[in-house]
Amino acid sequence: MIIDWKKEVEARREDLMNDLFSLLSIPSVREDEKATAEAPFGPGPKDALLKFLEIGKRDGFITKNVDNYAGHLEYGTGDETLGVIGHVDVVPVGPGWDSDPFTPEIREGRIYARGASDDKGPTVAAYYALKIIKELGLPVSKRTRLIVGTDEESGWECMDHYLTVEEKPDFGFSPDAEFPIINGEKGNTTIVVETAGKNEGTLNLLTFDSGMRANMVPETAEAVVEVSGDIDAFASEYQEFLEKNPVTGEVTLAGKVATLILNGQAAHGAMPEKGINAGTYLADFLSDYDFSGPAKDYVTIIADFVHTDTEGVKFGIAHEDDIMGKLSMNAGVFHFDHQKDVNTITLNFRYPKGMTGKEIETTIQEKLVHTTAKAVEQPGGKAPHYVPMTDPLVQTLLATYEDHTGLKGHEQVIGGGTFGRLLERGVAYGAMFPHSIDTMHQKNEFMAVDDLINATIIYADAIYRLIK
Ligand code: ZN
Numbered sequence: 419m420i421i422d423w424k425k426e427v428e429a430r431r432e433d434l435m436n437d438l439f440s441l442l443s444i445p446s447v448r449e450d451e452k453a454t455a456e457a458p459f460g461p462g463p464k465d466a467l468l469k470f471l472e473i474g475k476r477d478g479f480i481t482k483n484v485d486n487y488a489g490h491l492e493y494g495t496g497d498e499t500l501g502v503i504g505h506v507d508v509v510p511v512g513p514g515w516d517s518d519p520f521t522p523e524i525r526e527g528r529i530y531a532r533g534a535s536d537d538k539g540p541t542v543a544a545y546y547a548l549k550i551i552k553e554l555g556l557p558v559s560k561r562t563r564l565i566v567g568t569d570e571e572s573g574w575e576c577m578d579h580y581l582t583v584e585e586k587p588d589f590g591f592s593p594d595a596e597f598p599i600i601n602g603e604k605g606n607t608t609i610v611v612e613t614a615g616k617n618e619g620t621l622n623l624l625t626f627d628s629g630m631r632a633n634m635v636p637e638t639a640e641a642v643v644e645v646s647g648d649i650d651a652f653a654s655e656y657q658e659f660l661e662k663n664p665v666t667g668e669v670t671l672a673g674k675v676a677t678l679i680l681n682g683q684a685a686h687g688a689m690p691e692k693g694i695n696a697g698t699y700l701a702d703f704l705s706d707y708d709f710s711g712p713a714k715d716y717v718t719i720i721a722d723f724v725h726t727d728t729e730g731v732k733f734g735i736a737h738e739d740d741i742m743g744k745l746s747m748n749a750g751v752f753h754f755d756h757q758k759d760v761n762t763i764t765l766n767f768r769y770p771k772g773m774t775g776k777e778i779e780t781t782i783q784e785k786l787v788h789t790t791a792k793a794v795e796q797p798g799g800k801a802p803h804y805v806p807m808t809d810p811l812v813q814t815l816l817a818t819y820e821d822h823t824g825l826k827g828h829e830q831v832i833g834g835g836t837f838g839r840l841l842e843r844g845v846a847y848g849a850m851f852p853h854s855i856d857t858m859h860q861k862n863e864f865m866a867v868d869d870l871i872n873a874t875i876i877y878a879d880a881i882y883r884l885i886k
C-alpha cells in the first residue's frame with residue numbers, strides 16, 4: 419500500500435497547529451514550591467499532561483494518566499510495543515523574549531513559544547503521526563504507546579515513576595533531539611574528591627571556592643590565604659603568575675591575609691576543553707607554596723591531576739572508543755574551608771562505552787593513595803548507551819529519513835541525555851533537521867512550521883514501518 423504521507427499531514431495541518439498552540443499556552447515549568455501529591459511537579463506540568471491526554475481521548479485513543487507524573491496514548495495490538503517518548507514540561511523562560519513565551523505566535527514561518535522545539539512541537543508531530551495511522555485504519559502488528567513525561571527538564575522523576583507502574587516498551591525513540599538520529603549517549607558520572615581542612619605550613623589556606631555546577635567550567639575562583647612570611651612578595655608572585663597565564667585576576671592584602679581572585683572562561687561541562695578553568699589555575703599557583711597536610715593535598719591534587727587535563731590522562735582514566743569518542747573530565751565545583759572536615763573537588767565525567775563509573779572512582783583512588791584524600795562516586799550516574807547501526811530500529815529510522823529528505827543518514831553520539839536511553843533499544847530521532855537553528859532552552863525559542871510538518875511526515879512513515 420502506498421500512502422501519501424505528505425497529503426495526510428497537510429489535510430490535518432490546521433488541527434495540528436490548534437492542538438500545539440493549546441499545549442504551548444500552558445506554562446508547564448516545574449515549580450517545586452507549588453508541588454502537591456496531585457501535582458508532583460507543580461500545576462503547569464500536570465495541566466499540560468491533562469491537555470495532552472484530553473486531545474488523545476477526543477481522537478479515540480486509549481489513554482492512561484500515571485498519577486500525574488506521566489501518561490500515554492495507546493494504539494494497536496500485538497506482542498511487541500513501540501514506545502515514542504516525549505515531554506510536555508519546559509525549562510524556565512529567562513529574560514529577553516520578543517513575545518510572550520506562553521502566547522504562541524507565528525512570525526516569518528516560525529512558531530515562537532517556550533516548548534515550541536523542546537519538546538511540545540516534536541511531541542505533537544509524533545502524536546499526529548500516530549493519529550494518521552489510526553485514522554487510515556492501517557493494519558499493524560504491534561502496539562504503540564506515545565508516552566509523555568512531565569519532568570524531563572529536571573530529574574526524570576516522571577519516567578522513573580512511570581516505569582515502576584507501567585511495562586517498559588520493547589523498543590522506540592524520543593522525538594527530542596535531531597535527525598538523522600542519536601543512537602549513542604555517553605555515560606555520565608560525578609566523583610567528588612574529599613580532603614580534610616587542616617593545614618599547618620608557613621602558609622594557611624583558609625578558603626578556596628570556585629564554580630557553581632558540576633557540568634559547567636568555573637569562570638572565577640577565590641582563595642583566602644594567611645601568609646606568615648613576606649606577603650608583598652607573595653602578592654607580586656601572583657601578579658607574575660597572572661601575566662604568564664591565559665587568565666586575569668587580582669590580589670588584595672589585609673594584614674597577613676591575602677585574597678586572590680582569578681578569572682578564566684566558562685564553558686559547558688560536556689566540552690571542558692573549550693573553557694579556562696579558574697579553579698585549577700588558582701590551585702596551580704598555590705601548589706608551589708608551603709602549605710601542609712590536607713590543605714597541601716587539596717591544592718596539589720588539583721594542580722597535579724586536574725589542571726589543563728580534561729581527558730583524565732594524569733588520573734590514568736583516559737579512554738577512547740571508536741564510536742563514542744573520548745572520556746571528558748570537568749572539574750566543576752571546588753569548596754575548601756580550613757574549619758571544615760570535608761572539603762571537595764567535584765569532577766564530572768562523560769565517558770564512552772568500555773568502562774564504568776566505579777572503575778573511574780577506583781582508578782582515581784589508586785592515584786590518591788599517598789594523600790589523605792578519597793574519591794567518592796555520587797549517586798545518579800548514567801551508564802553509556804548505544805544502539806548499534808545494525809539494529810533494525812536504527813536502520814528503519816535512518817531509511818525513512820533518507821527517503822523523505824534525500825540526505826544521507828549517519829549515526830551520532832552525544833554527551834547529553836534523552837529519553838531514548840530509557841529503553842535498551844531506544845534512540846532519539848528528530849525533530850531538528852541539519853538546517854534547523856537550535857533554540858532549545860534559549861530566549862525566543864521557535865520551531866519552523868515547515869520543520870514541524872516535515873517531521874510529522876517522517877514520524878508517520880517511520881512509526882508505520884516499525885509497527886506494520
Ligand atoms: Zn527535551
Ligand code: ZN
Pocket residue numbers: 509536571858859
Ligand atoms: Zn530541554
